[in-house]
Amino acid sequence: MTRQEEVRLIRLAAAGDRDAAGVFIKAHQPALFAYLLRMSGRPDVAEDIVQEAFVRVLSNLDRFDSRFRFSTWLFTIARRLYLNACMKHKPTYDTDIVGALHTDRELPEYSVIGGEVQENAKDALQAALLQLSPEQREVLVLFHQLDWPISIIAQHLKMPEGTVKSHLHRGRRRMRELLERTEQGRQTVSEVWIS
Amino acid sequence: MSDADTNNPFLPEDRADGPIPDELVDRFFDRELDDSARAGFMRRLDDDTRACERVAKTNRILTMLRRGVGAPDLSDSILDRVDRVRGFVPPSQRKLVRFGRLAVAAMLFGVIAGAVIVQRRAPEVMELAGMPTPVRDVARAAADEADGLVRFALPTRLVRHEANTSLDSERSMWGPRHLDAESQSVVSWSWSPAAACALDREATGVDHALVLVGGRVVLIGNTDDLRPQQASLAPVTFRARVSLPSVRSGGLRELP
Numbered sequence: 001m002t003r004q005e006e007v008r009l010i011r012l013a014a015a016g017d018r019d020a021a022g023v024f025i026k027a028h029q030p031a032l033f034a035y036l037l038r039m040s041g042r043p044d045v046a047e048d049i050v051q052e053a054f055v056r057v058l059s060n061l062d063r064f065d066s067r068f069r070f071s072t073w074l075f076t077i078a079r080r081l082y083l084n085a086c087m088k089h090k091p092t093y094d095t096d097i098v099g100a101l102h103t104d105r106e107l108p109e110y111s112v113i114g115g116e117v118q119e120n121a122k123d124a125l126q127a128a129l130l131q132l133s134p135e136q137r138e139v140l141v142l143f144h145q146l147d148w149p150i151s152i153i154a155q156h157l158k159m160p161e162g163t164v165k166s167h168l169h170r171g172r173r174r175m176r177e178l179l180e181r182t183e184q185g186r187q188t189v190s191e192v193w194i195s
Numbered sequence: 196m197s198d199a200d201t202n203n204p205f206l207p208e209d210r211a212d213g214p215i216p217d218e219l220v221d222r223f224f225d226r227e228l229d230d231s232a233r234a235g236f237m238r239r240l241d242d243d244t245r246a247c248e249r250v251a252k253t254n255r256i257l258t259m260l261r262r263g264v265g266a267p268d269l270s271d272s273i274l275d276r277v278d279r280v281r282g283f284v285p286p287s288q289r290k291l292v293r294f295g296r297l298a299v300a301a302m303l304f305g306v307i308a309g310a311v312i313v314q315r316r317a318p319e320v321m322e323l324a325g326m327p328t329p330v331r332d333v334a335r336a337a338a339d340e341a342d343g344l345v346r347f348a349l350p351t352r353l354v355r356h357e358a359n360t361s362l363d364s365e366r367s368m369w370g371p372r373h374l375d376a377e378s379q380s381v382v383s384w385s386w387s388p389a390a391a392c393a394l395d396r397e398a399t400g401v402d403h404a405l406v407l408v409g410g411r412v413v414l415i416g417n418t419d420d421l422r423p424q425q426a427s428l429a430p431v432t433f434r435a436r437v438s439l440p441s442v443r444s445g446g447l448r449e450l451p
Contacts, residue, residue, distance in 0.1 A: 018283040025270040033266035054273045059280045125259045144257045169221045175256050
């Protein structure tokens, strides 16, 4: 969708055109869903947040500043909803000691995903993604899956471009290590079965 | 070093037979290499098996990542929810809405333009009335203050009467005074004769009542004739104290 087309559709949708709003949803829905699915690892969470984000955006189209990209606005709202959902489901510890014992699980999405993470991770890629830090995962998805430029990602995540790159490099390396390990594990299992 | 140089993996330090540095691999995946640099990088991979394997594995991962995920079509449920929140308008009604908005805007513009024209041609029409506020209205506005006004009006008139009588001859002797009068609501007060005289001159009429109301001095020409021009409100310009001592007899006497 070109920029002009986007602005035209926004005007129409803001004026109450259902068809224009539908075109918008269809254009941005797959990318937003993929982003949220990769972030959360849960299709139901992704679906809920996609719906909520679109409802908010389409209900407040008159507030949209056309100097910015619509997708950035949509993803910013979706990201905030996702983080809110993570915070809402975050378990509270009775004491800091108990909390400290769970430091390896203090990432907010663990709470959302809970014990179902591994069950719902349909492939090794998703499982590896979920083992990255949230920043690494988000940067990786935005850059490699959604093809966002580094500068836009930096703006979206409110961090310097250098930091974005750093997360990107570490994320890629970690993904490679994790998937190599998974592959080795599979080989070991098959060797045991064969012997 | 220019940008072209930084993009060139064939610089002397990179041309060495050693392994491809991780930084270069990162820049390759960050899409920071131009076409010639990319071509050079690929050629160098042929000589570096370890880097080649690393790049191939990473590339496979990223290809998997780029593969789209099956997104369900949520557009209908989203549109229904949006419809409930703000309501979509059919195309025919959209014209009406647009016309309505234009009409409201035109009306607002007309009202503002009309106001400007009237302001220029007949400014007096637009002016707010500058009527003085009668003391009676002020007194009515606050029940407590009105009570005080009535209670103090008579005795203070007496005070003023006697004060005026003696003012001509004993102006320099004026100081704190105390009044014992027959009225049950007689006041004991002290005042500055200079300030009183100043107020006296500003007011018209002879028979004045000087009443303290809510921290302000109210000058009333005649309690039976509260015409606005004879009454004025002035801030307290002198210290005055009002109290209600027991009443015995009339007359003015020096305060101790």
